Amino acid sequence: MPPPIGKPPRSPRAALEPEKVPGPRRASARARHPMVVFGNAIFTLLVIITVAIGGGLFIGKQKFDQPGPLSDDKIVNIPSGYGVKDISDLLQREGVIDQPYVFFGGVMVLKARGLTLKHGEYKFVKHASLSDVVETLSEGKVVQHAFTVPEGLTSEQIVQRLLETDALSGQIKEIPREGSLLPETYKFTRGMSREQILGRMEQAQKRVLQEVWARRSSDLPSQVQTPEQLVTLASLVEKETSRDDERTRVAAVFVNRLKAKMRLQSDPTIIYGLTGGKGALGRPIMKSEIEQATPYNTYTIEGLPPGPIANPGRASLEAAANPARTKELYFVADGTGGHVFSDSYAEHQKNVAKLRAIERGAAAPAGTVPADVAKPVETPKPPEAAKPVEPAKPKSGARR
Incomplete structure (x- = not known):
């Protein structure tokens, strides 16, 4: 093959020698400047750091969102x-x-x-x-605790429950006035003071009482002319029955008796007078205690007791403010958890006889009355006449 045009032919020996390749161009003096070299190094380092941080954040985000070790709440x-x-x-x-x-x-x-x-x-x-x-x-999604106050507890019983609630803090300076606390469920966070809970209960009772009093019947007896007297009447209703369908009828019996100048003869008032609001008596009421005079014993005093015997709930307050329109003067347990109501003494005696037949076979200790007793019966008579007290009869539904 003829040699390329324009290029002189090479001898066989020269053809065997390697061609000379031009060496690399030397960097300019500017590119070799120390500041440029340092800048390049810093840039490279920043890139590496950015990549590392990005990778770390990516991995950390994955770990941050993955399920934790808790096996239960x-x-x-x-x-x-x-x-x-x-x-x-x-x-x-x-x-x-x-x-x-x-x-x-x-x-x-x-x-x-x-x-x-x-x-x-x-x-x-x-x-x-x-x-x-x-x-x-x-x-701040803190746990909400609940403190529930059942209807019919005394203020001292409520205070005792507050003191037994470990999630609350602080002491209680004094027992609140009877009937001034509204039975309800109150939410609180751990560490809240017991005084704060009592304050909320008192404010709730004032609010509810104001609402109920504003809607009261215009035909209440003269003994119930203030909100405080309404609370007292409601506390008797609360302690006599736990059934919503009976509250207004129980309230009516008390209202009718007040109008007829009859003693209320409510057994829970005996217990409150004996215990001073500390709670249940823990034993049957003795016959001598029925006749024992205390400021609260409605077997021995006229009209309402001097104050509430418990903290009534809204339902009992409303029943006392608007009792059923009946002529009923008596009620006795029916043996199934409720009560039988009657207008006359004769009818009431028949209801008592039915209850006695149900109870026959469960004899009470001598000299005592069963713990669940209903009020002794009596016939309406003029205020000045003596009111005979007959042996007490059992009463279910009353909460002591």
């Missing part, structure tokens, strides 16, 4: 004054989290965005992620 109390590290250690000890460093790092990142962790008692759900835990702590 758990409540943990975060004390006031705890920092992020303290909270992290506590949650790890309680088994809520198993990656404290991820938790700590995540909180630090979120704190830069304004997040704060709040102390209190929290419920962490089963397998809560670190993200769930932080959300719970930052939103």
